[in-house]
């Protein structure tokens with residue numbers, strides 16, 4: 313069995329690749345190495361080929377049995393800096409869709425909970441996105457195109473709207489990493505953490521191990537559509553800071569500053585009904601356990617990325 317993972321040198325993609333490899337898949341990783349790192353591929357135990365390039369190069373690949381598309385610029389600030397990435401995400405995605413259509417293979421791809429910006433929680437798949445930034449402007453058409461391919465050609469797909477994904481192995485994302493990682497790194501390094509606003513913004517955290525499992529289930533199960541992938545409960549930044557501080561046995565130094573970002577996401581919290589009932593997926597890693605694992609991992613590293 314062969315699987316293609318675009319963005320496989322990134323945080324989530326490399327965890328998916330590791331799991332697939334452990335299950336006996338041979339792998340092709342497509343990654344332009346923008347925020348990915350060769351070091352992440354170290355977690356893949358089996359055979360893999362790395363194709364360095366944008367996701368559209370999937371069009372040159374032989375038939376695979378599974379496709380996971382994570383190779384998309386992964387953070388809001390990247391798109392603010394260069395809004396042309398919106399077009400790039402869509403162009404790459406059409407090549408991925410065409411590949412899946414021609415080879416009759418199911419597509420599982422990363423979408424985002426940012427798509428719910430402007431709605432009060434709980435956030436449900438039935439809410440029509442109000443586009444609030446360039447990042448969501450890229451993701452919403454991807455979901456619509458997948459639906460169109462499903463209507464026109466019977467393509468099977470799962471668009472997974474990840475909530476706030478955290479966990480071990482996120483050091484390659486550096487300043488784009490999840491707040492949990494940033495808090496742990498700052499705590500370990502005894503550096504000051506900058507928080508926009510008063511720390512009351514809320515995130516629905518989901519561990520990367522659970523997200524990986526959700527991807528595999530989405531491939532294996534005969535379901536098509538958009539699914540939230542979240543924990544169903546949100547935590548404030550201040551609660552996470554306190555929890556990490558307790559676990560590290562120190563006070564995290566925090567500086568609260570005015571939030572300079574327009575259309576900032578204040579709160580995300582998943583409605584998990586569809587994910588549980590139709591995809592059959594329930595996260596199992598508690599916040600407590602996930603943060604313990606992440607702290608143990610980052611303490612073991614020779615050096616937490618000193619990027620601040």
Ligand SMILES: NC(=O)c1ccc[n+]([C@@H]2O[C@H](COP(=O)([O-])OP(=O)(O)OC[C@H]3O[C@@H](n4cnc5c(N)ncnc54)[C@H](O)[C@@H]3O)[C@@H](O)[C@H]2O)c1
Nearest residue numbers: 319322323324344346347348366367383384385386422477
């Ligand atoms: N981490 C989260 O909390 C979160 C939440 C919602 C959605 N997502 C989405 O999940 C996906 C994976 O995110 P991640 O956290 O692993 O980030 P990441 O930056 O570690 O992973 C993205 C990977 O894709 C590669 N890449 C970027 N653009 C590419 C392109 N055009 N062609 C080929 N490769 C490309 C990068 O080099 C990187 O290896 C992204 O699409 C991201 O937007 C992540």
